[in-house]
Amino acid sequence: MAENSAISWCRHTWNPWMGCTKISPACDGCYAEALIDKRLGKAQWGNNPRVRTGKHTWNDPYRWQRQAEKDGDRPFVFCASLADIFDNQVDPQWRADAFDVMRKTPNLVYLLLTKRPQNIAKLSASAGGLPANAAIGATVEDQKRADINVPALIDASLDLWQAKTRPLFNFLSCEPLLGPIDLTDFPFDPFSKGNAGYRIDTLRGKVFLPLGSNDLTPGHVVGEREYVGLCHGIQWVITGGETDQGGHAARPTHPDWLKGLRDQCAASRVPFHHKQNGEYLPEDWFDKDGFQWQAGTDCPKVHRFKDGTACIRVGKKQSGRKLDGVVYDAFPKIYPISAKGCAE
Known part of the structure; x- marks a missing residue:
């Protein structure tokens, strides 16, 4: 599901603007900064002006919409892969313009992933309301961020429903996964x-x-x-290990962190999608995944966790997407658009 994107969980990426400010450990190895700022020099990261993209980029969704209508399809579009759609340092009119494009391309399913879920409801309202073909998601890389961002995402979902602009679904991107996460136990904000x-x-x-x-x-x-x-909940979970970006060396992911989220999703019947293992592969997965270290090559870098688990640096390409020898490629169910232009 990656016609125009190398990201396994979407077919297209669309960037109405570029640039962002780092706000959490998941941002340390930001691929967007490494590409757009450090390599191409198109936008500066941090407290600098965001850069709106050109007419060709803003027209892409209309082309994808025409193809989706022809195919009777509903492709997933990751919106703002080089920015954050709910960044409050962005000109509010840009977001309103982007939401207008989304409303005019109903066959496309827009994935609005943010590290700022606290802004979702307020900024959606100021942009004319969340488009009906948009899903909202938050990045959570460890339990500390999950304790902050997951309740904020659930609160945003409730606020959007009350405003009659409900999201298609709620999702999480646990990438780069930097620690274990329990998604099944959060405090309830009591009404009394x-x-x-x-x-x-x-x-x-x-x-x-x-x-x-x-x-x-x-x-x-x-x-x-x-x-x-x-209560409102999470309908899709994505996981992934970290990769090298510019001068930032990837941090290894313990296999139990990945398997823990996989098993939580399985027990709750929530679609689970594992995007990548990153630069490292657990030592005991080699035979299971058909990977063998070639004798005579340079000695690989090994990271050993406190529990003794060893992860060997093999590179992103060779580590692949298998988790315990299996590719987990699940997506949430999305209904097709009827002849009247509404989801059936």
């Missing part, structure tokens, strides 16, 4: 003091209480949890 103690499982889209602490209506018990209500 009496709701204290409630937790949110964002993959199941449910509110729960620890088993034995619910004195009200009986809920559905799973393990040590009693699920007692519904």
Whole structure:
């Protein structure tokens, strides 16, 4: 699913502007900065003016729309792969213009991935409302960022629904994955003091209480949890290891971090997509993935985690996309556009 993009989870990338400011550890090895700022010099990263792209780029979605109409297709478009669509340092009119393009190309599914989910609802409202063919997503690279960005994404989803501009779905990009993440247990922001103690499982889209602490209506018990209500949740999870970018050397990803998210998604029936392993491959995956280190070559770099797990630097191309010998390529289900121009 990469006609015009090397990114496995989209077919097209569209950049209405370029440039951004780093705000989290996931930004340390920013590929957009390495390409656009350091190599091509088209936009400066940091607190510098963003650069709006030209007419040809702004016309691309209309061409993709015509092809999608002909094919009866709904391709995924990663919007602002060289920027952040919800960057509050961008001219608000640019976002309004971009949203207008999205509304005029309904066959395209726009993936609005941001490291600033706290801005989604407010900036969408100021741009005329979130387009009906847009999904909202947040980058979470470790538990610390997940604890900040996942609840913010869920809050944004609720706010958008209340504004009658609901997203197609909510998703997470756990790339580069820099630590273990549990997506099934976040504090619930209580509407009243009496709701204290409630937790949110964002993959199941449910509110729960620890088993034995619910004195009200009986809920559905799973393990040590009693699920007692519904909430907004996550409908798609993407993972990936880090790659080298310019002078930034990739940090290895522990295989258990990847498998943990895969297993959480499987238990909750949430589509899981593993994009890449990055520059490193776990030592014990070699035989499983059909990769063998060639005798006589230079000794590879080895990173050993505290638990003894060894990851060997083999390069992005050779590490591939397999996780435990399997390619995980799932996507959320999107309904086709009917003859009347509405999703069926």
